[in-house]
Amino acid sequence: MEPVLELKNLTKRLGNNNAVDDLSFTVNPGEVFGLLGPNGAGKTTTIRMIVGLISKTKGDVLINGTNMYEDFKKAMSDVGAIVENPEMYKFLSGYQNLLHFARMSQTEISKERINEVVKQVELEESIHKKVKTYSLGMRQRLGVAQAILHRPSLLILDEPTNGLDPQGIRDFRDYLRNLTKEGIAVMVSSHLLSEMQQMCDRVAIIQEGKLINISTIDEFSNEPNEGTLVHFEVDDAEKAQNLLAEQGSKIVKGQLQVMTKKENIPAMNETLVQGGVKIYGITSKNQSLEDKFLQITKAGEK
Numbered sequence: 210m211e212p213v214l215e216l217k218n219l220t221k222r223l224g225n226n227n228a229v230d231d232l233s234f235t236v237n238p239g240e241v242f243g244l245l246g247p248n249g250a251g252k253t254t255t256i257r258m259i260v261g262l263i264s265k266t267k268g269d270v271l272i273n274g275t276n277m278y279e280d281f282k283k284a285m286s287d288v289g290a291i292v293e294n295p296e297m298y299k300f301l302s303g304y305q306n307l308l309h310f311a312r313m314s315q316t317e318i319s320k321e322r323i324n325e326v327v328k329q330v331e332l333e334e335s336i337h338k339k340v341k342t343y344s345l346g347m348r349q350r351l352g353v354a355q356a357i358l359h360r361p362s363l364l365i366l367d368e369p370t371n372g373l374d375p376q377g378i379r380d381f382r383d384y385l386r387n388l389t390k391e392g393i394a395v396m397v398s399s400h401l402l403s404e405m406q407q408m409c410d411r412v413a414i415i416q417e418g419k420l421i422n423i424s425t426i427d428e429f430s431n432e433p434n435e436g437t438l439v440h441f442e443v444d445d446a447e448k449a450q451n452l453l454a455e456q457g458s459k460i461v462k463g464q465l466q467v468m469t470k471k472e473n474i475p476a477m478n479e480t481l482v483q484g485g486v487k488i489y490g491i492t493s494k495n496q497s498l499e500d501k502f503l504q505i506t507k508a509g510e511k
């Protein structure tokens with residue numbers, strides 16, 4: 210399967226720093242791909258390069274195999290994006306706005322296509338009302354409708370859920386799903402992990418312009434290799450710590466703490482019991498996704 214988008218060592222120098230630093234990843238057809246990172250991580254700069262709003266310092270961007278620096282027009286014909294606030298005429302209806310953009314488009318866009326897109330973003334009921342009466346969520350959907358009019362295979366949205374309430378975010382996720390069912394790949398950026406978790410199939414974490422981690426949301430949510438944090442409530446923490454020293458045990462607030470896989474707990478328990486340690490309780494806690502995100506971005510700071 211050929212990726213819809215491929216970044217190869219993409220780099221952007223701004224001032225004395227690399228705002229985007231040697232970034233490489235691919236986005237596949239039909240997936241919702243998340244670009245996750247704290248403010249200033251380089252998400253917008255990356256997106257602005259992909260859509261050709263700013264030049265690159267180094268690297269390449271391929272859209273369906275076409276290098277955008279070799280054939281910009283062909284590459285961009287497959288891309289739809291909302292980077293800045295999409296320009297809309299508030300005193301015209303949503304439909305009139307779409308009609309206007311259709312007329313300006315490089316490709317021929319029929320009225321049937323406009324109606325199809327309106328349906329896809331579920332704006333049928335309000336499409337003939339003036340845009341100034343729209344909620345933020347509705348404006349966002351009109352922006353998406355506008356961005357996909359020319360049937361791109363990649364839709365890019367920079368922080369699309371900014372300002373949306375939880376219900377708005379859920380609705381947004383649902384209609385992004387509808388788009389991907391038709392094979393469109395979607396790339397969204399956000400600084401909020403919980404939103405990415407709700408919306409994406411895969412997430413790339415970036416920090417100071419660099420790729421820190423890339424994984425599916427499932428891989429992200431499941432128990433990591435290092436395992437769960439296990440607490441042994443014991444009568445003699447020092448003795449217990451010596452018995453499990455090889456397993457990397459630590460004493461935290463007078464209790465024994467080990468980072469391990471769940472399947473190792475019985476053997477550790479046995480070692481402690483045989484060593485004469487009394488155990489009053491064992492608790493284990495999987496790291497939450499939020500914990501891991503913080504851990505990953507902290508590691509990136511070093």
Ligand SMILES: Nc1ncnc2c1ncn2[C@@H]1O[C@H](COP(=O)(O)OP(=O)(O)O)[C@@H](O)[C@H]1O
Nearest residue numbers: 223224228246247248249250251252253254255
């Ligand atoms: N025009 C500019 N000149 C110098 N530095 C910039 C400019 N635009 C952005 N930056 C810097 O580039 C980095 C990445 O910014 P940005 O891509 O906007 O991050 P994000 O979208 O992830 O919040 C930040 O450190 C920001 O300060």
Ligand SMILES: [Mg+2]
Nearest residue numbers: 252253254368
């Ligand atoms: Mg940004």
